[in-house]
Amino acid sequence: MTNSLRVPYDGIVMAAPVTIPYVRYSIESAQWWIGRALRSLVTESGIKVSDIDGLCVSSFTMGTDSGIGLTQHFGLCVRWLDTIPLGGASAIAALRKAARAVQARDADIVACIAGDTNHVDSFRLTLENFSRFNQDAVYPYGAGGANSSFALIARNYMRSFGVTREDVGRIAVAQRANALRNPHALMKTPLSIEQYLAARPISDPIHLFDCVMPCAGAEALLVMREDTAASLRLPAARLLSTIERHNAFADDPMQVRGGWAMDVGELYAMAGVKPDDLNIVQTYDDYPVISMMQFEDLGFCGKGEGAEFVRQHDLTIDGDLPHNTSGGQLSVGQAGAAGAYLGLVEGLRQVLGVAGPTQVRDASLGLASGFGMINYDRGLASGAAIFAGPSR
Amino acid sequence: MIDPIEPPRRKNPLLRTRLPTAPPRARSRTSHGFTRAAAEGRFMLQRCEGCGTFTYPAREACPSCLSSALAFVDAPARGLLLAETTARVPSDVYFRERAPWRVGLVEMDCGPTIVAHLHADCIEGAAVRMSFQLDKSGQAVAFARPEGETPDMADDRQWREMTADPKFRRVLVTNGRSAIGREAALALKAAGTKMVFVGIAEPWRPFAGEELLRRQDGIELVTLDAADEKSVGDLAADIGGKVDILVNTTEYVRPGGLLDRKGTSIARDEIDQAYLGFINLAQAFGPIMRMRGADGINNSVAWVNILSVHALANWPAFGAYSASQAACLSLSHCLRAELRPGGIKLMNVFTGPVDTEWFQTVPPPKVAPRAVAQAVVAGLRGGLEEMYVGDVAEEIRQRLAANPKALERELDR
Numbered sequence: 001m002t003n004s005l006r007v008p009y010d011g012i013v014m015a016a017p018v019t020i021p022y023v024r025y026s027i028e029s030a031q032w033w034i035g036r037a038l039r040s041l042v043t044e045s046g047i048k049v050s051d052i053d054g055l056c057v058s059s060f061t062m063g064t065d066s067g068i069g070l071t072q073h074f075g076l077c078v079r080w081l082d083t084i085p086l087g088g089a090s091a092i093a094a095l096r097k098a099a100r101a102v103q104a105r106d107a108d109i110v111a112c113i114a115g116d117t118n119h120v121d122s123f124r125l126t127l128e129n130f131s132r133f134n135q136d137a138v139y140p141y142g143a144g145g146a147n148s149s150f151a152l153i154a155r156n157y158m159r160s161f162g163v164t165r166e167d168v169g170r171i172a173v174a175q176r177a178n179a180l181r182n183p184h185a186l187m188k189t190p191l192s193i194e195q196y197l198a199a200r201p202i203s204d205p206i207h208l209f210d211c212v213m214p215c216a217g218a219e220a221l222l223v224m225r226e227d228t229a230a231s232l233r234l235p236a237a238r239l240l241s242t243i244e245r246h247n248a249f250a251d252d253p254m255q256v257r258g259g260w261a262m263d264v265g266e267l268y269a270m271a272g273v274k275p276d277d278l279n280i281v282q283t284y285d286d287y288p289v290i291s292m293m294q295f296e297d298l299g300f301c302g303k304g305e306g307a308e309f310v311r312q313h314d315l316t317i318d319g320d321l322p323h324n325t326s327g328g329q330l331s332v333g334q335a336g337a338a339g340a341y342l343g344l345v346e347g348l349r350q351v352l353g354v355a356g357p358t359q360v361r362d363a364s365l366g367l368a369s370g371f372g373m374i375n376y377d378r379g380l381a382s383g384a385a386i387f388a389g390p391s392r
Numbered sequence: 393m394i395d396p397i398e399p400p401r402r403k404n405p406l407l408r409t410r411l412p413t414a415p416p417r418a419r420s421r422t423s424h425g426f427t428r429a430a431a432e433g434r435f436m437l438q439r440c441e442g443c444g445t446f447t448y449p450a451r452e453a454c455p456s457c458l459s460s461a462l463a464f465v466d467a468p469a470r471g472l473l474l475a476e477t478t479a480r481v482p483s484d485v486y487f488r489e490r491a492p493w494r495v496g497l498v499e500m501d502c503g504p505t506i507v508a509h510l511h512a513d514c515i516e517g518a519a520v521r522m523s524f525q526l527d528k529s530g531q532a533v534a535f536a537r538p539e540g541e542t543p544d545m546a547d548d549r550q551w552r553e554m555t556a557d558p559k560f561r562r563v564l565v566t567n568g569r570s571a572i573g574r575e576a577a578l579a580l581k582a583a584g585t586k587m588v589f590v591g592i593a594e595p596w597r598p599f600a601g602e603e604l605l606r607r608q609d610g611i612e613l614v615t616l617d618a619a620d621e622k623s624v625g626d627l628a629a630d631i632g633g634k635v636d637i638l639v640n641t642t643e644y645v646r647p648g649g650l651l652d653r654k655g656t657s658i659a660r661d662e663i664d665q666a667y668l669g670f671i672n673l674a675q676a677f678g679p680i681m682r683m684r685g686a687d688g689i690n691n692s693v694a695w696v697n698i699l700s701v702h703a704l705a706n707w708p709a710f711g712a713y714s715a716s717q718a719a720c721l722s723l724s725h726c727l728r729a730e731l732r733p734g735g736i737k738l739m740n741v742f743t744g745p746v747d748t749e750w751f752q753t754v755p756p757p758k759v760a761p762r763a764v765a766q767a768v769v770a771g772l773r774g775g776l777e778e779m780y781v782g783d784v785a786e787e788i789r790q791r792l793a794a795n796p797k798a799l800e801r802e803l804d805r
Contacts, residue, residue, distance in 0.1 A: 124483045128416060136423040137449035140416045140533055141507050142493040143486075144479030151477035152497045152507075159475075203477045250455070253499045254474055376449060377497060377505055 006270065011226040012099045013236035014387060016045040017348040021184040022217030022333045026117045030061040030336075031073060033115035037218035038074055041111050045222060045234055054080035054110030054223075056098055058090035058337035060126050061116045080107035087372030088284050089244070090114055091219075091340040092383030096242045098223035108228055115218030116336025123214040126336070133376040144203045146286065147211060149374045151203040154289040156254045158205060160304075163292070165205060167307035169196040171288035171323075172209050172330050174315035179327025181317060181357040186213055186333040209330070210287050217335030219345045237351045237366075237387045241270030244383040252378075258290075258371055259382035260297040268299065271386040275299045278386070279363040280350045281321060282343030284371040285328040290379070294369055298384060322360040325350060344368040344385065351389030364392035394512045396544040397552070399560050399586070400689040412685030412734045413486040417529040423450040425464035426532035430524035431777035437467035437504065448504035469522045471500040473536060476516050486528065489686075494550065498522060498536050508534035509550050513542040525554035525775050528685070528735030530728070546773060555775035556694035556737050559584035561636035566591045566618055566673060571748050572698055573641035574601040575765035580639070581610055583769045586690065589631055591616025593623075618642045618669030628676035633684065638677055639696040639768060642669045645750035649711025662716040670697070670720050674727050682734030694737045696768055697724050701742040701785040705792055707803050709754075728777075739771050744784025757783045 018040040020033060034057060042049055055078045057067045067083040070076070080101045084090045091114065098110035116122075127145040129135070142148055157163065173193050179185035191209060199208035222234075229236035243266060245259025260267075268274060275298065283294040292306035300321075301309040315323035326332050326346040329339045347366040349355040355363075369384040419427070429436035437446045442459030446467060453460050476496035482488050494510045498520055506522060514520050520536040527533045535554060537545070546557050563580050567573040568590035577590045588611045592599070595615050605611050614631065617623040618640075644665035646658050653659070684692040702710065703717035721740065728738035745751040747758040759782035767781040780786045791799040 127483055128418070132420050133449045135416075135418050136420050137534075138507050139484075140527065140529075140531065141495045141509060142479035142491075143416060143482040143484035143488075144477070144493075144495070145483055147481075148477050148479045148495060152475040152495075155477060156475040156497075200480075201478070202481050203479045206477075253505055254497065377507065 003266075008270065009099050009103065009239045009241070012103055012223070012239045013226050013229050014095070014221050014223055014239060014348050015229050015234040015236040016041050016222045017345045017352070017354070018044055018220040019184065019345055020115070020218040022186055022215045022335050024118070024186060024213065024215050024333070025120060026216035027119070028117055028216070030059045030115055030117045031065065031070065033117055033216060033218040034059065034070065034113050035074055037113045037115055037220040038111060041113070041220050041222055045232065047109065047232060049076065052076060052109050052111045053078050054098060054101055054107030056082040056084060056094040056110060056112045058084045058086070058094065058114040058340065059116050060336045061122050078107070080110060086340070086381045087337060088286060088340045088379075089370040089372035089381035089383045090337050091344045092242060092368070092370040092385055093244055093381070095223060095239070095344065095385055096244055096383070099239055099242070102223055102225050108224060110223045111220060112223055113218065113220040114337040114341045116216060116338055118214050118216040118336070131373070131375045138376060146374055147203040147206050149377065150287045150290070151206040153255050153378065154287065155205050157256050157289060157293065160256060161307065163289070163307045165197060165207070166193060167310055168210070168288045168292060169193050170310045171285070171291050171315060172196055174319070175285065175324045175328045176331045177316045178325050178358060179331030182326050182332065183357065185327040185331050186215060187327065187331040206287065210289070212286055212329040212334035212339070215333035215335050217333065217338050219335070219338040219341030221341070221345055221348055235352050235354070235390060237348055237389050240273070240386045240388055241267055242383065242385040243267045247380050248382070255378035256293070257303065258293060258297050258379060260294065260369065260384055264297060264299045267384055267386065273365060273386060278365050278367050279322070280325060280347060280360050280366045281323050282347045282366065282368040283324065284340070284343065284369050285324055285330050286334070286339070286371065288330065290371060291324070294371070298367070298369060317358055317360055322363070325355065325358045325360060340370050340372065347387065351387060353389065353391070362391070364389045393542070394544055394548050397547045397560065397689055403688070409684060410686045410688075411683070412528070413489060414529040414733065414735060415486045415527050416484055417531055419531055420450055422452060423532070425450060426524045427526070429464065430526045430532035433523075433774050433776045435467055435469040435523050436464045437502070438462040439465045439467065446500070446502045446504055448506050468500070468502045470539065471498040471506070471520055471522055471536070473510070473514050473516050473518060473520050474499050474505070476510055476514070490553070496536060506534045508536040509554070511535070511537040511545070511548050511551055513538045513545070513548070526737060526777060527554060530732050530737070556637060556772040558637060558769060558772055560586050561690045561693065562587040562589070562634050563637040563639060564589045564591065564631070564635045564677070565639045565641055566616060567641045567643065568592050568605060568613065569599045570641055570643050571600070571761035572643070572746065572764050574605065575761040576639050576641055576768055577605060577611055579762070579765035579769050581608060583773075585610065587612060587634070589614045589635070591618070591627070593617035618673055619664045621672050624672040624676045628680070632677055632680045635677055635681060636684075636690050636692045637694045637696065637772065638673065638681065639698070640670060640673060641698050642666060642673070643698070644716070645710070645713055647710055647713070649708045653712065659712050662712055663719070666716045667719045667723065670723055678727065678731060681736055682731050685734030685736055692734065692736060694739060694772055695727065695731060696739045696741060696772070698741050698743065698764060701744055701780065701788045704742070705788055705796070705799050705803060737775060737777060739777055739779065741767055741771060741779045741781060742785045742789070743781045744788070759784070
């Protein structure tokens with residue numbers, strides 16, 4: 001069966017990018033972080049809480065709560081509600097659902113929020129209780145968490161395509177340079193390629209600076225129709241296209257490509273743009289090697305050419321391919337499910353021209369991608385979105 | 393190549409004994425299909441009865457055809473190590489203490505890929521043989537070893553966590569008067585133990601093979617009557633902290649069931665020896681063994697019971713004896729649970745009638761005591777939980793699984 005032609009996202013926009021600055025550890029709850037993000041959405045956009053008639057939340061640390069509990073908790077009365085437990089793919093999935101909801105007028109303004117707290121033991125508890133396959137067949141094997149799972153993928157990928165640690169390190173080093181311009185990044189000191197290479201091993205070939213720092217924080221944005229944004233006088237970015245895919249290439253014995261590779265043609269065709277047209281790219285960087293894989297799978301270069309691509313491009317804010325301009329999760333921190341939103345929210349700021357110290361000049365066309373849920377031996381969920389600012 | 397383990401030095405009494413910790417224990421119910429496989433030393437995977445696809449991890453529906461008929465079956469154990477990593481900073485205390493810890497992803501010849509613990513001699517890109525082992529939580533884990541034998545293979549540090557190898561360990565065999573006890577002591581001695589203590593009740597009474605045991609270095613006869621609480625307590629006070637493996641060979645075999653016996657005196661003796669003896673041993677030796685589960689190279693690792701396979705299905709000709717064994721079997725599951733926090737394995741070795749005096753009138757096949765002893769060593773080396781020794785035991789295992797009612801009727805002959 002071939003996919004049927006999709007309805008374009010005509011007149012669907014994102015607005016009000018919100019980041020609640022991250023902290024390494026927080027004694028607050030996930031609900032506290034999500035509540036702060038909701039409040040910021042309201043103050044940022046100037047709308048009333050009662051104007052929000054759709055809510056979509058993602059979090060690993062809400063305990064027994066889902067979106068429904070939050071409606072009463074925060075005094076929201078919505079007519080569209082979703083809870084998306086897709087880890088690093090949550091933001092793209094939320095955006096897609098919210099976009100269709102406002103397009104079909106099931107809702108007018110959807111608040112998409114992800115937030116997580118980080119108590120001293122939350123990360124370990126998240127690892128322990130991640131999924132059934134993980135509990136049965138991964139965690140009891142050295143309890144290395146995602147680091148060990150991605151180490152296996154990285155090792156196989158690097159060996160298969162002749163990728164060195166130095167190649168991968170370029171991504172991390174460039175992101176640190178970007179992060180130094182982001183006052184909210186948890187990493188505040190420069191990182192050289194020498195320091196990257198000399199870092200202590202965590203789960204070979206993953207070393208310290210390949211890993212994100214778990215932290216607490218929240219990210220959010222609003223999804224609505226263009227006419228709604230105009231009536232509220234809200235600066236907004238048009239959604240041009242999205243893709244989403246789960247459990248792709250199940251027959252590959254090890255993961256060397258993500259689901260993007262299945263749908264990348266549609267991603268650009270629907271948006272009517274080429275990879276070269278993009279001014280900023282925000283990949284999902286739980287590990288830099290996964291960003292390298294995304295350059296390939298998102299059509300910037302062929303499979304196996306990621307290392308060469310990274311060598312040929314300057315990925316910093318002032319470079320020829322500004323990538324993960326906030327510093328990404330590698331340098332800003334990974335606030336649980338909010339990590340999924342980090343690139344999308346930063347990308348939205350970029351094309352709206354409100355990114356401040358990390359602003360890329362004349363950025364008007366952006367791409368953000370997501371990747372998540374290493375359920376057993378591979379990341380299962382992938383997605384991407386292309387969006388354009390008002391100047392385009 | 394791995395370095396052979398060094399004989400442990402005498403323990404420094406001033407140092408704190410390291411307490412046992414356990415690897416992650418949570419599993420889905422279906423995943424315990426692997427626990428069963430590991431307990432018996434079999435390599436089993438789920439295979440779809442609809443389309444024949446092997447799958448892993450444990451599933452409720454076939455990813456090829458969605459059939460829910462996913463039976464655990466014996467599977468080809470060969471695979472290829474695709475990639476490995478060494479976890480250096482695990483988040484869990486057990487692995488943190490044992491880091492660096494090596495794991496890998498193995499593509500099985502029969503299809504699925506399996507995340508597995510790796511033997512140090514496994515090489516990326518080379519063939520491995522997979523097994524399910526019971527870890528210190530008593531849960532099944534996949535373990536990849538090189539396809540062929542390598543020098544000092546059993547000394548691999550990660551492998552030794554999964555097994556109860558007698559090498560360099562100290563063993564108490566609770567009853568040396570029985571043929572099985574005597575053979576077990578000799579077999580364990582030959583397996584590289586540091587010391588085998590052999591319990592003898594009423595040591596002034598001579599017994600068969602006494603000279604053979606007394607002659608051996610590394611075998612020490614100790615006074616022990618399992619049925620006597622004081623005797624057991626006295627011995628535990630003396631050597632309790634030095635028992636790394638306890639092999640409960642206590643036996644009391646008498647023919648007869650209910651109607652052909654008068655009164656309860658024989659049954660009382662059977663219970664005294666086998667069941668209450670077990671309780672005495674467990675209460676005296678269990679707590680210290682459980683505490684010493686992480687006590688170095690010769691940490692405490694296993695408790696072994698030799699049980700009649702008729703603990704599983706009553707044999708009326710030895711009906712009361714069968715019942716005493718069933719009581720011990722039930723209690724062994726309790727002891728297994730209580731020893732688990734120490735990472736101590738409990739292995740039940742089921743035998744059919746043994747070739748000894750008390751089974752004189754029973755026709756063959758009967759099990760040679762030496763075969764039971766060898767099974768004990770093999771089971772400890774493989775880290776097993778259940779063993780069936782001899783043709784009768786194996787047959788009863790299979791018939792019980794096939795149709796317990798048929799077995800019950802046919803044992804009545």
